[in-house]
Amino acid sequence: MTRMTANWIGWLRTDTALDIIDEMTGWVSPCLGIRFEPTPEILEIFRPDGQKFLTYTELAQQLEQAEQRAEQVEQRAARLVEQLRALGVDPEPR
Numbered sequence: 546m547t548r549m550t551a552n553w554i555g556w557l558r559t560d561t562a563l564d565i566i567d568e569m570t571g572w573v574s575p576c577l578g579i580r581f582e583p584t585p586e587i588l589e590i591f592r593p594d595g596q597k598f599l600t601y602t603e604l605a606q607q608l609e610q611a612e613q614r615a616e617q618v619e620q621r622a623a624r625l626v627e628q629l630r631a632l633g634v635d636p637e638p639r
Contacts, residue, residue: 553583
């Protein structure tokens with residue numbers, strides 16, 4: 546099986562034209578300060594502080610993990626409320 550590689554091309558807008566960016570690897574946008582790092586699979590983009598922008602898939606995974614943690618916290622809170630009630634304590638006084 547052969548591995549496909551992507552040829553990334555960038556363009557920089559000047560006052561009167563679009564100029565091709567000769568080398569995209571490590572190129573930093575003068576306007577945004579973001580850095581581009583092409584790989585054979587994807588184009589990674591880094592924020593000015595050096596952190597990588599997440600892909601849609603990575604963001605979706607983080608969201609799913611956060612939702613799972615939130616559900617676990619809610620379940621634990623519900624169990625604690627039931628334990629308090631079993632001890633005769635009203636966890637939500639009026």
